[in-house]
Amino acid sequence: MRNILIMVIIAIVIFLSNGFEANALNNIQEGSTSQIQVEFTWEDEKIKAAAAYGFPSVYEEVSRVDYQPKDTDILQYDSNLSGISLFKSIKYFEFNNIVIKYNHKKIEWSEMFDGLDYFDMEKSLTVSLKKDNIYEEEVIDEFVKNYRYYRADHGICYEVSEVSLGSTIEEAKTAKKRRTGICCYIDAIESTDNQGYKSIYLSKNESLIDCQITELNSNPVMYLEKLSRNNGDKKLIKEWVSIKDGVSLQKYIFSSEGLPEVIRTASSIIYQELDDSIFIEPDDVEFKDITTFLYAFLDDGFSDIEKGLKNTLLKEPFSLILTGRNGEKMTIYTQGDSDGDTLGQIAIVRAVHDSKKEEIELIGFYDGEYYNTVIPSKKIVERYSSSYEHLKLFDFKNTGFREKKDLGETIIYTFEDLGKGSVSGLRRFYEYEIDKENMKLIKISIYNKEFFKDSEIIGDKNEYILSELMKGNMEIFKIPDDYKIYTNRMGEHNDGEHYPIWWK
Numbered sequence: 001m002r003n004i005l006i007m008v009i010i011a012i013v014i015f016l017s018n019g020f021e022a023n024a025l026n027n028i029q030e031g032s033t034s035q036i037q038v039e040f041t042w043e044d045e046k047i048k049a050a051a052a053y054g055f056p057s058v059y060e061e062v063s064r065v066d067y068q069p070k071d072t073d074i075l076q077y078d079s080n081l082s083g084i085s086l087f088k089s090i091k092y093f094e095f096n097n098i099v100i101k102y103n104h105k106k107i108e109w110s111e112m113f114d115g116l117d118y119f120d121m122e123k124s125l126t127v128s129l130k131k132d133n134i135y136e137e138e139v140i141d142e143f144v145k146n147y148r149y150y151r152a153d154h155g156i157c158y159e160v161s162e163v164s165l166g167s168t169i170e171e172a173k174t175a176k177k178r179r180t181g182i183c184c185y186i187d188a189i190e191s192t193d194n195q196g197y198k199s200i201y202l203s204k205n206e207s208l209i210d211c212q213i214t215e216l217n218s219n220p221v222m223y224l225e226k227l228s229r230n231n232g233d234k235k236l237i238k239e240w241v242s243i244k245d246g247v248s249l250q251k252y253i254f255s256s257e258g259l260p261e262v263i264r265t266a267s268s269i270i271y272q273e274l275d276d277s278i279f280i281e282p283d284d285v286e287f288k289d290i291t292t293f294l295y296a297f298l299d300d301g302f303s304d305i306e307k308g309l310k311n312t313l314l315k316e317p318f319s320l321i322l323t324g325r326n327g328e329k330m331t332i333y334t335q336g337d338s339d340g341d342t343l344g345q346i347a348i349v350r351a352v353h354d355s356k357k358e359e360i361e362l363i364g365f366y367d368g369e370y371y372n373t374v375i376p377s378k379k380i381v382e383r384y385s386s387s388y389e390h391l392k393l394f395d396f397k398n399t400g401f402r403e404k405k406d407l408g409e410t411i412i413y414t415f416e417d418l419g420k421g422s423v424s425g426l427r428r429f430y431e432y433e434i435d436k437e438n439m440k441l442i443k444i445s446i447y448n449k450e451f452f453k454d455s456e457i458i459g460d461k462n463e464y465i466l467s468e469l470m471k472g473n474m475e476i477f478k479i480p481d482d483y484k485i486y487t488n489r490m491g492e493h494n495d496g497e498h499y500p501i502w503w504k
Contacts, residue, residue: 005373029156036209039227039234042258046109048261049116055107058236058258064212067220067243074246075200075222090200090222092246099270100247101398102127102145105263108256111226129197129247133279149281155453158281159181181287185402185416185452188291189298199241199248201474204227205239216240216249227255235261245269273339289400289418301404308434309394312441312466313343319472320443322464330464331473332393343394347476355503362502364389365477370487371494374479375502382501383487388422392430393444399430402452410442412437416452418501423495426450426458 004178041060051057068079078089102125109118128135132152139145142164149158159182164175169283210225221240228235236254241247247269253262281287289471295301313320313336320332328351335344347365354360363374370383371390392398410433415436417428429452431445479485486501488494 004398020259036227036236040236040256040258044258045293046116047258048081050109050118053118055265056252058254058260062212062214062223065215065220067213067242073243075241076242077222079477082209082213083211085223086213092198092200094131095197095246096131097271097274098129098247099272099274100127100129100266101125101268103265107259107261107263109259109261112339127197128274128278130276130279131194132275135196135278150280151279153454154451155187156183156185156387157449158287160282160285172360179285181281181285183281183287184290184294185289185400187289187453188401189294197247199224199239199251200246202226203228209236214240219244219249221249244270263479289416292396292399292401292415295401302413302435304411304436304439305406305432307439308432308441310409311439312469313470314471315472317472320466321468323467324462324464329467333474333476334394335474346394348391348393349476355499360502363476364391366390366408367477371503372479373500374483378502379480379483380501381483381485383485384494385488385491386420388417388428388496389420389494391446392417392419392426402429409437414452420493420495423497424448427452 033500047057047059066079069076074093074095076091076093077086081089095381096287103119103122104125105122106118107118109116111117123393124139124159126137134148134150136148137145137147138148144164145162147160147162149160150156158418163178163179174387206226208224208225210223212223214223216219220243222243224237224239224241225238226237228237234256236258238252238254239248240250242249243442247266248264249266252260255261298317316336318334318336320334321331322332324330331349333347333349345365345367347363349361349363351359351361360375362378363372365372365374370385371387373382373387373389375381396415398418400418401413402416403412403414405412405414415430415432417430420426421427426448427450428446428448429446431443432441433443433445434440435442443463443465445461445463447457448459449455449457496499
């Protein structure tokens with residue numbers, strides 16, 4: 001459980017990247033140096049004790065220098081300004097094939113009988129940036145490593161955690177490794193901020209205290225001082241950002257007592273040609289999409305669709321007829337509301353045409369082991385472990401949340417099918433449209449795209465209105481004894497490459 005929580009936290013705060021073309025921020029919360037005195041009560045004795053251990057002091061000040069940015073610098077600004085005016089004047093240009101190595105230290109403080117003591121945890125982080133694409137290699141120790149991938153055009157953050165099963169450092173080098181993955185469509189999480197490694201940016205819970213041009217190791221930098229508030233917890237953040245490269249060179253986070261809690265410094269910055277493939281997630285890891293969980297946990301944004309489904313559907317077994325724009329019908333049979341995440345077992349009845357253009361009825365449902373396609377007119381059943389034909393309507397466990405869109409009179413929730421998909425490589429999406437006046441589900445749409453973000457719908461967008469709802473007959477899930485069952489190999493996925501058995 002602890003590992004899962006760690007992974008969830010990482011998914012929230014890592015990989016947040018969107019491009020900025022003009023001002024780094026439109027809505028700036030302004031603070032002041034006097035605000036520090038109001039917000040914080042520094043513990044001078046503790047601050048002195050921390051400094052005696054060699055840690056930076058919250059009292060350290062910076063000296064302003066004059067530096068006119070070069071045309072080649074990533075950060076551009078008006079050098080005649082200072083403070084919030086300087087911050088507002090900043091323009092950020094794209095990263096271009098840059099690799100930064102960071103040393104990251106987290107410090108935990110405790111009070112002992114003989115004074116202040118601490119425990120620190122160190123890790124190394126290598127970050128590769130190309131435009132708004134990000135690849136990270138995080139080394140916790142010889143046993144635990146994390147790899148993160150983000151492509152801005154897809155918008156999905158992937159993390160692979162790799163754990164070596166050896167008990168010693170030597171064993172860890174050759175021991176078997178366990179790899180697990182999670183992913184999140186970060187644009188869907190409203191309470192996070194898409195800043196990535198563009199440090200000239202204020203998060204929603206931050207206000208600017210100071211912004212100056214200074215030097216760090218003889219290099220011109222933009223110095224930022226920020227106040228952070230998070231559920232009553234206050235932090236002071238000091239950060240030095242390279243004007244030439246646009247990346248953070250040094251970052252300190254101080255507690256409300258003035259003790260350093262995080263120290264991150266860049267040990268090297270290298271420009272090198274980066275192949276686009278390093279930003280692509282590995283295909284040998286199964287990723288668990290946690291977008292729906294995070295959206296529910298952080299933003300609590302599912303209240304409208306929950307009300308819409310509750311006011312529309314039945315708790316007991318029912319059937320629901322959906323009617324398309326051209327009069328075509330699709331009937332859903334379900335056991336009803338079982339646990340809030342899904343409607344229990346669902347069967348979908350629809351009409352298709354075979355190779356002779358004759359209409360036949362198909363019944364499709366997943367029984368927990370196989371996806372069954374039943375053809376009553378031919379008394380046959382075709383089974384696969386999974387199938388692209390499996391429409392995951394009302395299945396919020398196996399679909400990932402992507403967007404909530406308020407259209408004024410209605411609200412649309414969009415979810416992505418997390419299954420293996422078809423041979424085309426296209427992803428399937430489901431839209432649920434809720435009428436705001438009556439808080440009822442009024443329309444369902446199904447369509448395919450290459451990926452969700454900034455991608456066009458490929459093929460038809462099938463839109464269905466809810467035309468009839470009645471108590472259902474669960475006999476539809478029973479397969480008659482005289483039906484012939486064709487079972488494909490266990491573990492085989494039907495990706496649509498071959499014609500189904502009923503086609504001819």
